[in-house]
Structures are given as structure tokens and as C-alpha cells.
Amino acid sequence: MKKRIKNQGAKMLIQGSVVFFLYYALMTKQEVIINEFSHPDFFKTVLIIGIAFLFSFVHGKFTHNFWDVLGFEASKKYQK
Amino acid sequence: MNDLVLEASNFIDLNVAEIIYLFVVGFVGGLVSGFIGSGGAFVLTPAMMGIGVPALVAVASNMCHKFPKALVGALKRAKYGQVDYKLGIVVGISAEAGVLYGAHIQESIKATFGEAGSNLYVSAAFVLVLAIVGGFVMRDAIKTYRNGTIDEKEVKTKLAQWIQTINIPGTMVYFKSIDAKISVLFTIPLGFATGLLAATIAVGGFVGVPSMIYVMGVPSLMASATELVVAFVMGLGGSIKYALHGLVDIRLAMIILAGSLFGIQLGAIGTTYVKPFMIKVVMGSIMIIVLLSRLLMVPVYMSQLDIFFDLTEKTSSLLSKTSFAIMIFALAVGAFIVLFSIWKGKKEEEATN
Numbered sequence: 001m002k003k004r005i006k007n008q009g010a011k012m013l014i015q016g017s018v019v020f021f022l023y024y025a026l027m028t029k030q031e032v033i034i035n036e037f038s039h040p041d042f043f044k045t046v047l048i049i050g051i052a053f054l055f056s057f058v059h060g061k062f063t064h065n066f067w068d069v070l071g072f073e074a075s076k077k078y079q080k
Numbered sequence: 081m082n083d084l085v086l087e088a089s090n091f092i093d094l095n096v097a098e099i100i101y102l103f104v105v106g107f108v109g110g111l112v113s114g115f116i117g118s119g120g121a122f123v124l125t126p127a128m129m130g131i132g133v134p135a136l137v138a139v140a141s142n143m144c145h146k147f148p149k150a151l152v153g154a155l156k157r158a159k160y161g162q163v164d165y166k167l168g169i170v171v172g173i174s175a176e177a178g179v180l181y182g183a184h185i186q187e188s189i190k191a192t193f194g195e196a197g198s199n200l201y202v203s204a205a206f207v208l209v210l211a212i213v214g215g216f217v218m219r220d221a222i223k224t225y226r227n228g229t230i231d232e233k234e235v236k237t238k239l240a241q242w243i244q245t246i247n248i249p250g251t252m253v254y255f256k257s258i259d260a261k262i263s264v265l266f267t268i269p270l271g272f273a274t275g276l277l278a279a280t281i282a283v284g285g286f287v288g289v290p291s292m293i294y295v296m297g298v299p300s301l302m303a304s305a306t307e308l309v310v311a312f313v314m315g316l317g318g319s320i321k322y323a324l325h326g327l328v329d330i331r332l333a334m335i336i337l338a339g340s341l342f343g344i345q346l347g348a349i350g351t352t353y354v355k356p357f358m359i360k361v362v363m364g365s366i367m368i369i370v371l372l373s374r375l376l377m378v379p380v381y382m383s384q385l386d387i388f389f390d391l392t393e394k395t396s397s398l399l400s401k402t403s404f405a406i407m408i409f410a411l412a413v414g415a416f417i418v419l420f421s422i423w424k425g426k427k428e429e430e431a432t433n
Contacts (some may be wrong), residue, residue, distance in 0.1 A: 026334055027099075033331055034091040040326035047317070048144065048323045048330050055334050056341070057321075063341045064156070065386030067349065072422070075352040075429060078160045 009069050015062035022055060091137065091329045098131050100336055104340025106145070110413040115152050116346020116363045117307030118285020119414060121146060122370060124336060125282055125408050130404070140322035142282065144333035147315030149340045150308045156348040157305035164257035164302055167292070169311025170264060171271035174433075175310055176283060176317045179277020183321075186279060196384035203381060205280045206374035212431070213290050214367025220294075221360035225402050230355050240297030257292075257302040270295060271403070278314055285311065286367060289359075300356040304363075350418045353425025360415050369410035376403040 027066075037044055073079065105127045109120020121142055128138035157163050224230060236244075236258075244260045251263040270291040278284030285307045292303035315341040322328050351359070380396045383389040391399070 005120040009292055021339065022335070026331060027094075030094070030331060033329070034093075036090055037328070038326045039269060040324055041323070044326075045323040046122070046330050047319060049320060051330055052148045052319070052333065052337070053151075055337055056152050059338060059341050060148075060155075060345075063152075063345045066364035067345050072346060072349055074160060074349050075425060076433075 008065050012065040012069055013056075014064060015058060016067060019059050019062050022058060028049075082171055091331075092132050094331060094335075097107040097280065101131070101334045101340035102127065102332065106336035107306055107343040108339075108411050108415045110149060110153075110340030111344025111347045111350075111418055112343075112366065112411060113308070113311075114156070114344035114363070115304070115350050115418045116285065116347075116359055116414070117153075117289050117304035118283050118311060118365075119363075119366055120411065121282040121341070123411050126404060126407065128332060133329070133332065136322075136327050137332075139282070140325075140327035141329045142246065142321070142331040143315055143322055144328045144330065145336040145340060146318040147312050147319055148337055149313035149344055150315055152341055153344040153348055154305065154308035156314060156345060157351065160305075160348070160352055162301050162305035162351065163309060164255055164306045165203060165243045165297070165309055166253070167255045167257055167267070167298070168349070169255065169305045169313060170267050171288065171292075171306075172288075172313025174271030175269040175278065175288070175314045178272040178277075178284075179279045179314055179318055180275075180321075181272075182276040182279025193385070196381050197316075200378070200381035200385060202280055203374045203377045205277070206379065207371060209277060209281070209286060210371035210374070212369055213286060216294075217360050218364030218368055221357055221364050224357045224360070226353070230357050234299050234356055236297035237294050239295055243295065246299060255296075257298045257300075257306065258296060260297075262296060264296070275314060278318075284314065286363075289363060293360075300359040301351055303371035306349070312329065347418055349427075350422045353429075354421045355412075358417070358421055362414050365417070366410045366414045369413060370407060373403045373406035373410065376406070412430050 112119040124142045125138045188202050203242045243266050248263040251265050252261040254261045274284040275287035277287045289303045292298040376399050379389040380399050383391040
């Protein structure tokens with residue numbers, strides 16, 4: 001049990017670092033977004049949808065492990 | 081739409097306080113969405129507008145945070161065996177048509193009656209739908225509690241039983257959530273109504289979840305989980321449409337997503353600790369409180385249109401602020417019930433082990 005939490009904690013830290021990097025990149029490129037993304041084209045639309053999928057994938061995994069490590073897991077009757 | 085794109089070019093600068101504010105509202109919205117399958121959006125759009133985001137950019141960015149959030153929530157709840165993907169996709173596609181039609185109605189009303197007319201239409205829709213559906217859901221939850229049947233298996237309504245007996249050749253589809261076949265001629269209008277409402281008040285789930293429960297006979301937990309699939313399909317289509325017009329501010333969408341993914345994971349976990357009737361309690365409570373909030377705004381918009389009311393600027397401002405505070409309160413009540421349910425469920429589980 002302790003080993004599982006330790007592994008998950010390590011995973012969480014790695015995923016958290018990736019999430020931090022993604023958000024850092026997004027927030028430091030605010031000017032580019034303000035100038036470029038309000039002038040739409042097909043490529044920018046694909047990029048926006050791609051960014052949303054990427055963030056949901058990485059941040060989704062991170063938040064899952066975050067609550068797991070803190071002990072917020074599904075009821076035992078739902079755990080296989 | 082071209083005029084609207086000009087409005088969109090006003091992507092605002094964001095400071096740290098605004099980022100934290102959106103993160104927190106996103107978290108609470110996600111918590112409620114993870115539990116009842118929808119909700120949160122009705123606060124997020126005004127919350128963004130409150131910091132100066134143009135209305136359409138707020139709606140579009142909200143939509144763009146909604147589909148990745150719904151995806152994560154649906155995958156999580158699928159692990160608990162609560163999702164009927166087929167039903168979600170079938171309803172989601174017809175909901176998409178409802179969204180497009182609802183957006184068209186909105187644009188027509190705005191063009192004819194202006195901003196105040198559009199706002200009055202949205203508030204009236206809120207009040208009407210929440211009074212009927214919210215009242216029905218709440219009454220059902222109270223009845224279940226009073227009858228002492230909380231622990232018993234949910235009983236399908238007579239309407240759902242009747243619909244499941246109707247056989248229209250060539251339109252029948254099997255759905256695992258009800259373990260029966262029903263005609264898509266019933267699911268299509270329900271999906272369409274869900275989308276229409278989503279385009280009008282931003283929370284299609286207020287019709288989607290109750291219609292799955294009471295009209296199709298889907299168990300509450302599965303209905304709220306399947307609504308996340310519907311929200312994903314609707315949100316993805318809507319986001320593409322808005323992004324093609326340059327209305328999505330991806331920074332706003334991803335900041336709200338940052339908070340809401342923390343929330344949706346917790347809300348989904350919460351569903352594993354509660355009795356199905358709690359879904360109805362949370363949904364009904366939120367709907368009734370939001371109803372009060374929107375009711376306060378009706379005289380404000382009527383006054384702006386010179387219909388019946390003639391309010392001073394001070395009174396209108398006071399009503400608007402009170403209305404927004406009540407909306408936040410609605411979300412807080414939902415979040416409190418979810419968190420309390422997790423705490424109570426965990427405590428009970430620990431006591432039995």
C-alpha cells in the first residue's frame with residue numbers, strides 16, 4: 001500500500017511538472033494568443049482543440065493521482 | 081457573425097487575482113459537474129463577464145473548457161460502470177442540432193430586441209425550465225425521502241415504462257443503461273431540447289439528466305454520468321464553431337479547466353459514496369436556488385425594455401449583484417452537499433471495516 005502511494009506520488013510529481021510547464025508556456029505567451037487567436041483560420045481552430053485535448057489528458061491524469069495520493073478514492077465497492 | 085468577431089478581438093489581459101478567481105470558480109463548477117453531470121456553466125459565463133470578458137468570448141471559452149472537462153469526467157465515471165456511451169453519443173448528436181438552432185434563435189432575438197431583449201429571453205427560459213423541471217426533480221427527491229425508499233432500487237416512471245413498450249421498426253436501439261430497446265424517435269427530441277437549453281442558459285443537463293431519468297428510465301447515477309458524454313459531444317462541436325470565428329480565448333478556457341479538473345475528479349468520486357437519490361437532491365436544490373437568482377433579473381431586463389417596470393440604476397445594480405451572489409450560493413450549496421456526502425460515505429465505510 002505504502003509502495004503504491006509512493007509510486008503514485010512520484011508519478012504525480014512528474015505529471016504536475018508537465019502541467020506546470022504547459023501552463024507556464026500558455027501564460028507567458030499571452031500576447032501571442034491575444035494577437036493571433038482572435039484572427040481565426042482553420043489551422044488555429046485545430047490548434048485550439050488540440051491544446052484543449054492535450055491539457056485535459058495531462059492535467060486529467062495529474063488531478064486523478066493528486067486525489068489518490070491524498071486518499072480521496074472511490075468507495076471500496078467500486079474498486080476492482 | 082462577422083460583427084461578433086470584431087467584439088471577440090477584445091481578449092483581455094489577465095492578472096494573478098483574476099486567474100485565481102477563475103481557477104476557484106472552475107473548481108467548484110467541476111465538483112458539481114462531476115457529481116450531477118452538468119452545472120457550473122451558469123456561473124462561469126457571468127464570472128468571466130464580471131472581469132470584463134465580452135459576452136460571446138465568455139460563452140465560447142466556457143464551451144471550450146467544457147468538452148475536455150466532460151471527457152475526463154466521463155472516463156472517470158466509466159471506470160465505475162456508470163456511463164452508457166451509446167446513449168450519450170446518440171443524445172449528444174441530436175443535442176448538437178439543438179445547440180445550433182438555439183444559437184440561431186438567440187442571434188435573431190438579439191438582432192430584433194437588442195441585448196436587453198436577449199437577456200430577458202434567457203432569464204425567462206431559466207425561470208420557466210427550472211420551475212417546471214427543478215420543481216419536479218425536487219418533489220421526487222422529497223417523496224423518495226419521505227417514503228423511506230432511499231435504499232431501494234429506483235423505480236422507472238410510468239412514462240418510461242410506456243416508452244420502452246413502443247416498437248417502431250427501423251428506429252429501435254438497445255441501450256445498456258436501461259437494458260432495453262427504445263426508439264430514437266424519443267431520444268432525438270430529448271437531445272434536441274437538451275442542446276436548445278444548453279445554447280440558451282448554458283446548462284443543457286438541467287433538461288438532459290431529468291429526461292434520461294424520467295422519460296427513458298435511466299438510473300440517476302447513470303443518467304448524470306452519461307450526461308458528461310452528451311456535454312463532450314455538444315462542447316466539442318460548439319467549440320469548433322466558436323473557434324472558427326475567433327471567439328475562443330484559450331487562456332481563459334484552460335485556466336477554468338485547471339480548476340474544474342480538480343473538481344470533476346472529486347465530484348465523480350463522490351458519486352460512489354451516495355445513494356442515487358442524492359443526485360436528484362443536489363440537482364433539484366441547485367435548480368431551485370438558480371431559479372430565484374434569475375427571477376430577480378427579470379424586472380431588471382423588463383425595465384431596460386420599458387415593459388411594466390421602471391427601476392433606477394441603483395436598484396437594477398443591487399438586483400444584479402444579489403442575483404449573482406445567489407448563483408454563487410447555488411453552486412456552493414451543491415459543492416457542500418457533494419463534499420459532505422464524500423466525508424459521510426468515507427466515515428461509514430471506515431466504520432464497517
